[in-house]
Amino acid sequence: MKKEPITTYPALKSPPQSETLTAYGGLVMAEEEEEILVKLVPERDEIPPPNSADLLAEFACEV
Amino acid sequence: MMPHFYPSTPTTYTLELTSRCNNNCVGCGNVFPRSMDFLSGKEWRELLALLKPHIFSLRITGGEPTLHPDFEEIIRYVDGFGVPFVIFSNGRWQNPQALIALFKSCTNLDGLLISVHGKDASSHEAFTRTKSFIETVENIRLAALAGLRVGTNTVLTRANYKDIEEIVALALSLGVSSVAFSRYYGKPIPLTELTEKELKATIEKIVALKQRDKRVIFNNCVPPCFSGLPTKSCPSGVTHCTIDPLGNVRPCTHAPLILGNLFEQPIEEIWDSEATWRWRSMIPSQCRECAEFANCGGGCRATAMQRGLEKDPLIKKPLQKRVSKSIKQLKLYQWARPIAHFRVKEEQFGYLVVNRSTVIPVSSRARPLLDALDGTVTLQDIKERFGQEGLNFVGMLYTKGFVELREDLG
Numbered sequence: 088m089k090k091e092p093i094t095t096y097p098a099l100k101s102p103p104q105s106e107t108l109t110a111y112g113g114l115v116m117a118e119e120e121e122e123i124l125v126k127l128v129p130e131r132d133e134i135p136p137p138n139s140a141d142l143l144a145e146f147a148c149e150v
Numbered sequence: 151m152m153p154h155f156y157p158s159t160p161t162t163y164t165l166e167l168t169s170r171c172n173n174n175c176v177g178c179g180n181v182f183p184r185s186m187d188f189l190s191g192k193e194w195r196e197l198l199a200l201l202k203p204h205i206f207s208l209r210i211t212g213g214e215p216t217l218h219p220d221f222e223e224i225i226r227y228v229d230g231f232g233v234p235f236v237i238f239s240n241g242r243w244q245n246p247q248a249l250i251a252l253f254k255s256c257t258n259l260d261g262l263l264i265s266v267h268g269k270d271a272s273s274h275e276a277f278t279r280t281k282s283f284i285e286t287v288e289n290i291r292l293a294a295l296a297g298l299r300v301g302t303n304t305v306l307t308r309a310n311y312k313d314i315e316e317i318v319a320l321a322l323s324l325g326v327s328s329v330a331f332s333r334y335y336g337k338p339i340p341l342t343e344l345t346e347k348e349l350k351a352t353i354e355k356i357v358a359l360k361q362r363d364k365r366v367i368f369n370n371c372v373p374p375c376f377s378g379l380p381t382k383s384c385p386s387g388v389t390h391c392t393i394d395p396l397g398n399v400r401p402c403t404h405a406p407l408i409l410g411n412l413f414e415q416p417i418e419e420i421w422d423s424e425a426t427w428r429w430r431s432m433i434p435s436q437c438r439e440c441a442e443f444a445n446c447g448g449g450c451r452a453t454a455m456q457r458g459l460e461k462d463p464l465i466k467k468p469l470q471k472r473v474s475k476s477i478k479q480l481k482l483y484q485w486a487r488p489i490a491h492f493r494v495k496e497e498q499f500g501y502l503v504v505n506r507s508t509v510i511p512v513s514s515r516a517r518p519l520l521d522a523l524d525g526t527v528t529l530q531d532i533k534e535r536f537g538q539e540g541l542n543f544v545g546m547l548y549t550k551g552f553v554e555l556r557e558d559l560g
Contacts, residue, residue, distance in 0.1 A: 116499065120476075121476045125545035127529055128484060
């Protein structure tokens with residue numbers, strides 16, 4: 088396979104840190120697509136099943 | 151995802167086992183020629199042994215991976231790793247019963263992702279350019295019937311974009327668990343690929359279908375400035391790499407860029423090489439002004455490279471405002487006890503919390519909370535110790551399948 092050099096962009100040698108995102112008060116260091124707000128209930132109220140973002144299709148672009 | 155936090159090694163590895171394929175797809179995702187040599191089963195085992203400490207999940211692809219003469223040997227070796235893996239196939243199997251028996255015997259196989267490119271032979275074979283539809287569909291049915299988890303993937307083309315509902319109906323009738331659609335990545339194929347207008351309308355149709363049935367999925371690698379939809383930054387070159395049939399490391403399947411070879415360099419060195427940093431730095435300057443940059447990361451680098459462009463052709467004007475982000479209220483039983491279904495990888499910036507190919511970067515502050523998710527601590531306790539912020543974090547992990555909530559113990 089031919090190596091194709093990328094010449095139009097400068098090489099970074101360290102991550103750009105300018106936009107550090109702190110969802111969940113700094114615990115998670117990236118933005119999530121959906122924000123979750125939890126309310127605790129004393130009874131077994133509606134407890135939804137995990138939102139099973141499908142593991143197989145997650146990387147469909149890699150097929 | 152995590153555009154600004156680069157781990158020391160990838161967590162997900164896609165293995166292109168062989169260059170061989172029995173289809174002849176007009177939009178083939180491979181960047182190497184069919185005639186290219188490939189590693190033997192023994193060589194793949196040697197390579198995987200080198201990588202073993204770094205692997206959190208694997209994807210097996212090709213070519214058509216089942217055509218590797220040592221396919222069974224490789225799969226049994228991979229299964230012995232104890233990490234989840236998925237096999238991507240065109241569903242054209244020389245001995246379907248034997249392959250299904252092999253797959254059924256695996257402990258760590260999450261499932262199969264099989265390409266279906268149309269609702270019928272005419273549209274499917276317009277893409278594969280081989281007589282393949284009946285064989286593929288029948289093998290999907292057999293695999294699903296045998297209890298294997300099967301998903302389909304359809305590359306959107308001019309031959310199938312008007313048949314989205316029919317493709318979903320066909321796939322679900324075969325017993326699959328998910329029906330995914332993706333945009334075409336690669337060199338221009340004018341008579342096959344959709345115009346931007348067609349692609350946008352088709353994405354909107356798929357999103358509407360997904361509202362009704364969560365098994366329908368649209369692959370998210372489309373810039374939000376094009377689609378108006380939320381997206382996730384591409385993991386390629388961050389947490390994901392592809393290993394080609396000769397052991398070369400590339401950022402992703404579609405990228406014609408070799409970062410190094412695993413028989414010559416360790417993955418840690420390749421992942422910190424100038425070539426890898428150059429890949430990561432392929433961010434169109436206009437994208438840095440965009441309100442969605444942190445989530446998008448600047449579109450598909452592989453498509454830009456394949457087309458000799460400065461940027462993904464779908465990138466439009468920078469957005470001034472974020473596309474709407476949903477906020478989900480989640481009620482949970484206060485005496486439930488979360489149990490982790492993830493692994494933790496230490497990094498300079500903190501930790502990666504990894505469940506299969508989904509990776510969440512967290513700061514060092516999160517470690518005590520992660521350690522508390524052992525099935526002995528209630529959600530009420532978590533709220534008292536870590537506050538609402540910690541509780542919301544656990545709720546997020548729960549919705550992503552990173553924790554299970556147990557109620558049956560003491």
